[in-house]
Amino acid sequence: MPLFAGSSATISYEQTGSGPDIVWVGGGGARGRDWQQFQTPHFDSAFRSTVFDNRGIGKTTSNVSPPWLIEDFASDVAELVGGVCDGPVAFIGSSLGSAIVQQVAIDRPELVRCAIVMGSGAWSTGWGWDFQEAEIEFRKRGGTLDGMMGVTHYASMLYPARALGDRELWPRLKELLLEWIESGDNEESLVPQWDASLRFDQRERLRSVRVPVHVIAFAEDVQAPPQDGEELAGLIPTGEFHLLPGMGHGSWYGHAHREINPYIEGILRRYL
Template structure:
């Protein structure tokens, strides 16, 4: 396993070191780990994929329960890019991963050639709603919110499929401390001013059936970024790499061909 030591502990990542193409970094959503990208990566030949588990998710160490910020998570991503990639990359971020990308693009423009923002926004939800979720999981564990989260994550056909089970299991096995810390980071984040300063080529993707970051919210964020392209994937919820990997890859391939080198 590949690990980057950070001041807060071990950050688990995976890099396709045998690949010879340009490095593309993939950042995950709240409640998932780097397996989020498993179905998409085989459809993206010619790249060196670098993905990671953010603090408190997957096999990375968990942080202190609260006080985490999106800027902290962006610093983790920057450190990983510097150590592993050694130069500018294309950054693909989904949900909170997209918020990380928005901050990274402005604070460390030397590290990003281009940016893909999927199912994300400059501001996602209200502080009250996120704090209520923190309270719920601290009292009742991850299972107490799982059904509501799954409904926002996936369109109805996927929720009825047997393939749903591993994703629900991934969610409920996320450490409460890590999930709560990430919720707190999202609650405190309002990135509108930062996002309007993004200068890299940017592709923005929404899912037509996304209950967590609806297309109108994602499009409003795309409108803040000069020259950003915006696409909606029909039939996809909050996690298009899981539900509609071929459609997601079809949007990424021409963007990567143009901007990854």
């Protein structure tokens, strides 16, 4: 993957396809290449997709040590878009990546043609706060989640019960998650990336957003419960809320991508 030199990070990115620009922003522990398994092939015939590694993971490096803020991640994305895309662009984010996209919409609206954020909220609160804080403190005390312990732990956070209980689907999901866990990406990136996700609060500034923002919530999402997405959409004057049934936080990855990708494309066609 080529490298883009930003002001405080050197960003590893890749572009595929041709057409209007889509920029995919990954969540905590996710590499840019993860979008290329189940998402970008669907879009490459009509759009140009840019994927990249956020700071804290993969081949992207930062010359500023953590802790980082959501604003730092958003600044990286804005610089990358300004350097390698024909803006304004469509942004698609998941989880931490959604919070980053929301920050770009706040700070650099001229770069945003439309934004689609999945599994997101306006701030960390309630069970989501406790979950993230517990994960961070566990790592700071020297704990790790590897092997099948890591797989089963995160599977229950990413997929709905019916997916986990599907005897044909589960072996495929298990293989995907085991590859991710064994890469070490999640353990390496968790503290610096999740800390930013734990501490962000965009509630006030989201009221100033005027670019189109579509908030996709998954009905079985335990990491970002649907009411968090509904609150987020309600804070944004241009926000539209979408609730997809039978899906969890990571259903875009190997579970329900065949339903999610056309749904996303339908939104994009309104603007691109």
